Amino acid sequence: MAHDRLWWRVAWRNLWRNRLRTLITASGLAFGYLGAVLMVGVSDGMLVELIENGTRLMLGEVQVHSEDYLPERNMHRTIGGYEGTDLEIFLNQINSQEDVTAAAPRAYGGGLLSSGEETQAALLMGIDPDREPHVTTLLSRVVHGRPLVTGANEILLGSEMVEQLGTALGDEIVVVAPSSDGSMGNDLFTLVGTFDTGIPAIDQNYGLLALSDLQFLMAMDPARIHEVAITVGNAQDSPRIAETLREFLSDTELPVQVSSWTDLRPELAEMVSLMNAFHFIVVIIIFGMAAFGVANTMLIGTFERRREFAVVRALGTAPIGIGQTVVYEGIVLGMISLVAGSLITWPILVWLHNSPIDLTQVSSGFSVGGAQWRPVLRVEYSIESPIVAGLGLFLTSILAAVYPAWKATRVLPADALADR
Amino acid sequence: MTVRTLVTQLLNTALLLLLSSPIQAQTAREIIDRVDRLLRGESSRGQITMEITTEHWSRSLDMEIWSLGVEHSLVRVQSPAREEGTATLKAGQEVWNYLPRVDRTIKVPPSLMMGSWMGSHFTNDDLVKESRIVDDYDFEISFEGEREGVEVWEFQLTPRPEAPVVWGRIEEQVRKADLMPTWIRYYDEDGDLVRTLTFSGYKTMGGRLVPASMLVTPADKPEEQTVLTYHELDFDISVDESFFSLRNLRARR
Known part of the structure; x- marks a missing residue:
């Protein structure tokens, strides 16, 4: 030495x-x-x-669906089946997880938007205006008007959709969507805001409604949702957190699928x-x-x-x-x-x-x-x-x-x- | 075998040939066109029930239906009460819906022409396409003879290269005796069966023999179906084009 x-x-x-x-x-x-x-x-x-x-714009870092929801996104495949699940309890369970920062419930529907003159096919997304901002920045992209108020039949549209429909803030929009009972749900909504995400696929196709308004339009029970979007502390750690959440939720005996953004956006x-x-x-x-x-x-x-x-x-x-x-x-x-x-x-x-x-x-x-x-x-x-x-x-x-x-x-x- | 029976047979054969030749001369195209116009006539009014069964729900709608030529038709829902007054107008290549709840008419955008009509297994395009079937397809007889004891023709319809159609191929079976269709099968561009339209309940309505019942079954969901049944059907009624207007679409009855 x-x-x-x-x-x-x-x-x-x-x-x-x-x-x-x-x-x-x-x-x-x-x-x-x-x-x-x-x-x-x-x-x-x-x-x-x-x-x-x-992830922050719309996806969230982890998502929970009914196990048979993806990839078809069939509107009948809600979390907890036809009965759905108690939203408060379910969201609290998810929020109780250490790595979960926030969770927001969503429902989706396909439908038609009409301004009277023009009619366009749209993807309707029902969100909880109070919970959504904690998970995604979607509502912060509202450039004109204001975000949604629940129960007032209000709608937010992408800037390009507004242009295609030739409509303006405060106008009435007819929303038609196939309902869960097979009938054609239809109602009038007021355009209260337009959003601009910079992503054409979203700005052209999406209509945002309050979750309960969309559920009513589509004759869905308030307990029925398609998706819970979750934001976690560390995006790179999402696959592990999704795995932990999957194990945790398997105890609730709801047949759910937990996916991280790496599963949902494989190209990313x-x-x-x-x-x-x-x-x-x-x-x-x-x-x-x-x-x-x-x-x-x-x-x-x-x-x-x-x-x-x-x-x-x-x-x-x-x-x-x-x-x-x-x-x-x-x-x-x-x-x-x-x-x-x-x-x-x-x-x-x-x-x-x-x-x-x-x-x-x-x-x-x-x-x-x-x-x-x-x-x-x-x-x-x-x-x-x-x-x-x-x-x-x-x-x-x-x-x-x-x-x-x-x-x-x-x-x-x-x-x-x-x-x- | 005697000479006599032989002669009779020959005569019979000749007679058969003679009798059947006018029908033989009919092109596939003419037969299809005739079948296509069966349920419409120059103008018609009917009372129908549409029963839809899906994996998730089933429902029954009573509707009144009017048509003029192949270009115009109007359908109005009578029950259930929740949807009473909901109406669909087809004028040329356009389809409009009237929604009584919001008192608005909406034109179905081109992107949704393949979407379901009133939640059934018919598409919006089905309302429109029939007017073009003879223009958009080439026809050939793929089978001629006996199927389950009935003399039939089977036709194969192949879209013309430039035709704006959604199907890759259509097959149709028609009974020879009364020119009644028995089924139509729709295939996609990969040659896979998409859905089958089956006809039954042949009876005389409004002075014509028609199949009073039509059954649609989607190939990918064999447990689902839509049955359309005519309860009343009148032909050559007095309606003109003004009847098939947006104004009349909105009119509540």
Whole structure:
């Protein structure tokens, strides 16, 4: 062990013999670290925003349905069957779960909206105006007018639907929907607000009604709902939370299906795993490039010291000892770089997290799987990426030292001393 | 076998050929067209009951129905009370609904033409499409002979390439003796059976032999069905086009 400490010291001293070279190599690695952490941070930020926009707007992070509701969305398949279930009790059960932040009940129907002049097919969504804002941002997207009041036969329509119907705030809209008893439910609703989500499929097709108004229109008992949308603390953790909730709800003996957003929007979940794989590749590329730089410097360093190594060998040191010291040099260099890298990375990360780079000028964003992305480079903190990048940096410096170390062990004392 | 019987047989055969040739000469298209107009005549008025059975509910509607040519028809619900006055008007390619509860008429948008009509297994498109069946399809006789002891024709209707139709193929069986349809089968573009229309209760109404009962069964839900039964049917009544107006659609009776 004493021997070992000696080699560490030799490595440390050797590094500082050519201070400038070491500093340049170390800053190369440190910037590589910064680059890797930042890249991952920015694309994590994009992902978090995509997930948030994909779930917060309408979906919720976890949904509960009757087990036979999806994928047909048959209106008769309500939670708890034809009898339904006591909403208050059911929602309280869900809310009692530790990870659940809020839950909101919903019912759906297909129908016709008519302004008199124009008639359009629409997806009717019955929501609880008090509970819904705790789960989704849907009602905050009401740009004109106001949200719904229960029991007043009011309706909210998307901006594009309003245009297609040629109607205006305060107008009466005829809503026709096939009822659960087979008759044609029809009634007059007042247009009290229009919403603009930026997602055409929603703005063109959806009509929002108070849950109880829709249930009445469709001759459904107030105990009958199609869906409970749930928001949880951590979106990335939704699959696990859905699993826990599934087990918990299986005790209530209601045949329900619990799905996380990853089940409901597989294309979004696919995007997330793709991006995570992409992170890994970015880290490998950045450190792969760094590795050659480090190896180059260290190789020159060992060549310069051929005579030194030869003397040490001639004095009776085993070749492995010489190799060791070169590898130790790599490790020490890695540690110096890591400290330097962290010192420059964290302030920049904190700064970018708090004031994201706004690219609205150059791009208008895009949407994936019904989730919108604004062109704002928001940077997310993560524990994983600094650790992965740190490990990458460390491995790089060690691997880059292996070849020079091997070369060092091959130095033949007689030849080197004779300058051959 | 005597010569006499042989002659008789030959004569019989010749006679049969002679007699049947006018019908043979009828093209498939003409037969289908005739069957298609059976329940309508130039104009008609009828009293029908529609019984709908689905997995989740069943209901029965009494309705009065008027038609003029193939372009116009009007249906008005008489019972149950909750839906009394609900009416559907077909004028050309348009379908309108009248909703007495809100006192509004609504035009069925093109996107919902394949949607259910009054919750039944008929679609809105069924009300419209009949006027075009002879224009949109090519006809051929796919079978001619005896089925369950009855001489029938079976026709295959294939949509013309440019025809704006929803079916991939239609098959129809018609009894030779009285030109009564027995069933019509509707297939989608993949060649899968979507639904079957079965006719029965052949009787004379308004001076014509008609199938008084029609049964629709969707292929994917064999336990569901819609039965439409005519209780009264009069032909060539005195109505004109003004009867099939939005104003009259709204008129409560």
